[in-house]
Amino acid sequence: MKTVNLLAYLGVGAAAFSAHVSRQDAVNCPLVSLNATLNVWKSYRLHTNSIYRDQVLAAAEVIKDLALKKKALKVADVGSFLWLSNATHLSQVENAAFGVPCDRIVGLVLHGTKSADCSSRNFNPLGLEAYQKTWVDALATTLKSHPRTAFAIVIEPQALTRLVINADLAACRASAASFRANIAYALKTLNLPNVVLYLDAGHGGSLGWDANNKPAVNEFDAAYKAAGRPSQLRGFGVNIGHWNAWDLSPGEFATTREGQNWAQNEQAWVRLLGGLLGKAGLPNHAVMDTSRNGVLGLRYDWTRWCNVNGAGFGRLPSAEGTGLDLADAFVWAKGGGVSDGTSDAASPNYDAACGGQDAFKPSPGDGEWNQPYFEVLLREARPEIKVED
Ligand SMILES: *[C@@H]1O[C@H](CO)[C@@H](O)[C@H](O)[C@H]1NC(C)=O
Ligand SMILES: *[C@@H]1O[C@H](CO)[C@@H](O)[C@H](O)[C@H]1NC(C)=O
Numbered sequence: 513m514k515t516v517n518l519l520a521y522l523g524v525g526a527a528a529f530s531a532h533v534s535r536q537d538a539v540n541c542p543l544v545s546l547n548a549t550l551n552v553w554k555s556y557r558l559h560t561n562s563i564y565r566d567q568v569l570a571a572a573e574v575i576k577d578l579a580l581k582k583k584a585l586k587v588a589d590v591g592s593f594l595w596l597s598n599a600t601h602l603s604q605v606e607n608a609a610f611g612v613p614c615d616r617i618v619g620l621v622l623h624g625t626k627s628a629d630c631s632s633r634n635f636n637p638l639g640l641e642a643y644q645k646t647w648v649d650a651l652a653t654t655l656k657s658h659p660r661t662a663f664a665i666v667i668e669p670q671a672l673t674r675l676v677i678n679a680d681l682a683a684c685r686a687s688a689a690s691f692r693a694n695i696a697y698a699l700k701t702l703n704l705p706n707v708v709l710y711l712d713a714g715h716g717g718s719l720g721w722d723a724n725n726k727p728a729v730n731e732f733d734a735a736y737k738a739a740g741r742p743s744q745l746r747g748f749g750v751n752i753g754h755w756n757a758w759d760l761s762p763g764e765f766a767t768t769r770e771g772q773n774w775a776q777n778e779q780a781w782v783r784l785l786g787g788l789l790g791k792a793g794l795p796n797h798a799v800m801d802t803s804r805n806g807v808l809g810l811r812y813d814w815t816r817w818c819n820v821n822g823a824g825f826g827r828l829p830s831a832e833g834t835g836l837d838l839a840d841a842f843v844w845a846k847g848g849g850v851s852d853g854t855s856d857a858a859s860p861n862y863d864a865a866c867g868g869q870d871a872f873k874p875s876p877g878d879g880e881w882n883q884p885y886f887e888v889l890l891r892e893a894r895p896e897i898k899v900e901d
Contacts, residue, residue: 541614544706553831553841556617558591582899592844593619630684673714696738703742713748717814720775747797786838802826803844806894818866824892849886
C-alpha cells in the first residue's frame, strides 16, 4: 500500500503498475456487474478514498488538541469520492482503485469540463475539444483495467446547470452543442458493467425553480438519448460539493424572496426532479452530498458555493435514513478541507464568492488543502463525530 501511494506522489505512470494492481484485485473479488435498476449502495459501501485519507492523516498529525485529533483520525476512515478536475487527479484513480475490498465501491466525481465553464472569465473552449480523449477515454481505460472493482461516478458538476442557467450568455450558447456532445460521450463511454453513473443535477436553489426544472429534464433526456440510453445510468447527483440542507423544513431560504422555489431542501429537489424524470421514462434515483452541510444558516443565499465559514461535516455516507426511495444514499462527494477557491483578490483565479463575508478567509486555491478550515469542519460536525475516550 505504502509503496503504491509513494509512487503516485512521485507521479510515476500508473500504467506501468496497472497490470500488477489488476492482478491483485483479481485474486480477491469476482467480476463486478452492477444492476443500475437497483440501489447499489445497499450492497456496497463507499470506499475510503486513499488520496483524501492521506491528506487527513497528515492533517491529524499537526493537530495538538487530542480530542480534535481523534475526530480527524475518524474522518480519515470515512468513505469519500475522489474529485477529478486535472491531470494529476486523473492519474490518482489507479491508486484509489488499489486493494479495494469486494464489498466497497470507489466514488469518483468527473469534473473535466471545469475549464469549459463558459460563464467564468477563465473559460477555455479548447477544454471542450480535448475532453473526450484526455478525460473520458483515459478514465474508461483505467476503469476497464479494474473489472473486479465497483465504481460510482458523478458526471460533471454544473453540467446541466450551466446549460440551463447560462443559456443566455453568448460564450455558453456558442459552446453548448459541443458541451452537450461531450456529456453524452462521457455517459456512453463510461457505461461499463462495473460502473454506476449519476449525472449532476445541481441543487434545489439552482434548478428547482419552475422556469428551470423543465429545461433541466429536457437536457437530461437529450443527454440520455444521445448516449444511447446507457444501462448504467442510475439517475442524478444533488448538492455535489454544495451546502444545502437535506430535509430542513421550512427551507433555509423559505422566508426570503427565494420562497418561490418548490425545492426548498434537497429532499424536495430529489422528489421534484425524480418525479419529472420518472414521468419522462428516465432513470431517476439520486445520491446526495452531505460532506459539508452539517451547519445551516451561514450563507447570504443558497447559491453561495465557496468555503462557507462556520460549516461542519454532515451526515456520514450511508444508504440508510434518506427517507425516500428515490434517494439511494448520502455520500461525501467533496473532501472536506480541500479548498473551493482562493480568497486572495489579487489572484487571477479569484472569484468574488470566495472573498465574501460568508466565506472562510484566508483560503488557498481550488483543490489545495486548508488546515484551519478542516479543523472548523471537524469542530462543527453535525452529527458530532464520535470518538472513543
Ligand atoms: C436487475 O434487477 C431487476 C430488478 O430486480 C431485474 O428485473 C433485472 O432482471 C436485473 N437485471 C439483470 C441484468 O440482472
Ligand atoms: C491538480 O490540482 C492539485 C490540487 O488539487 C494540485 O496540487 C496539482 O498540482 C494540480 N495538477 C495539475 C497538473 O495542474
